[in-house]
Amino acid sequence: MASSSSFAPPKLDDFILTERLGSGTYATVYKAYRKGDSREAVAVKVVAKKTLNKASTENLLTEIEILKTVRHPHIVQLKDFVWDSENIYLILEWCSGGDLSRFIRSRRILPEGIARRFLQQIACALQFLHDRNISHLDLKPQNILLCGSVLKLADFGFAQYMSPWDEKSVLRGSPLYMAPEMVCRRQYDSRVDLWSVGVILYEALFGRAPFASRSFSELEEKIRSNQPIDKELVLQAVQKDQDGERSAALSFYCSALEHFVPAIYYETDRQRKDILRQKVRQYASRAEELKALVASDNKLMFEEARTSRDILREMSREQPRLLAALEMASDIIAKEQIGMDENEALDEYQKCLGELLLALAAEPQGRRRELLHVEIKSLMSRAEYLKKNIKMQEAERDVSLDREPLADSVRSSCCVQ
Structure with a gap:
């Protein structure tokens, strides 16, 4: 990882490197400004030479070759590349909107209209690449950047020149x-990019990847299984419920309902439609019960923390910044109890936590820490x-159930107070 041992970014003659945007096994990406009057903003990918082996060197050279030859509105532009005795620097187009993963997380799920436009842009870039026998091989939301409402494919570190009939067996990308x-370590061709696009679309619509797993073997098992994703979510909900993990169980039940409710709308067979309705009523009923239990658990947790919070405030009288952050926390809690908007409350909690985490990093061992x-x-x-609650509400707001009263039941069950 380039410059991982130092907080200061490396020096580059024509650019001023500022904040670190992210890092991986071989590279660190910084925001930078071109020196001189233009002050052009760019992203600089810094690759430490000492971290490169033969395979990663070949990948880097292929990445540079591909990005130097392609120009497309939905592919990030390589402006230049330079090197010194320690690093290789890729000067890339700056995308101010961050990556698609962060965009999805900030909105929990994306409306179908936005997901459709994004999919069209990804498909447009992918067709352009495949027409030139280039496969990306590491498509994921973290490698798709936003410039306003325009998506751009980025990070071509695993990209390869592959004709449609070429086959590879080297493991590349993110599981x-x-x-x-x-995943099954078989021969593959350029069409693997299409699977990745499908997973990205699913994540955009549902807020998570469809086959979350802890290992390759578990991932392979889930992909091979004929069991519907919604069924698996129900099984996870039941297991969490049995283990006494109420909040997690509620989240899984509501995620399952996100699948079942649209399924009812599109199901044409009357008998299967009735079976789905019955399932939705059953899961919504348990979600309603869990909602009350989770709300009670959270209220109790906050009451128990009040005493230690008061003691901590007394111990922080001589630390103005820490005291201000603690006062902010108390103020948010008080406002939330009288009906503060949940989105606003979540934003305030996140700001407060930022201050408290800085204070924790500087706090020596002891009772106050x-x-x-x-x-x-x-x-x-x-x-x-709050984050889960907001996600549930937004998800249920976006689904419809033939405009029947059952939709209101589902929505109510997934809106924890």
């Missing part, structure tokens, strides 16, 4: 987005609770 041929850790954990739990 969650790999085609079955890769222990209490500060407890406070942060409590606020993080609340923020996660």
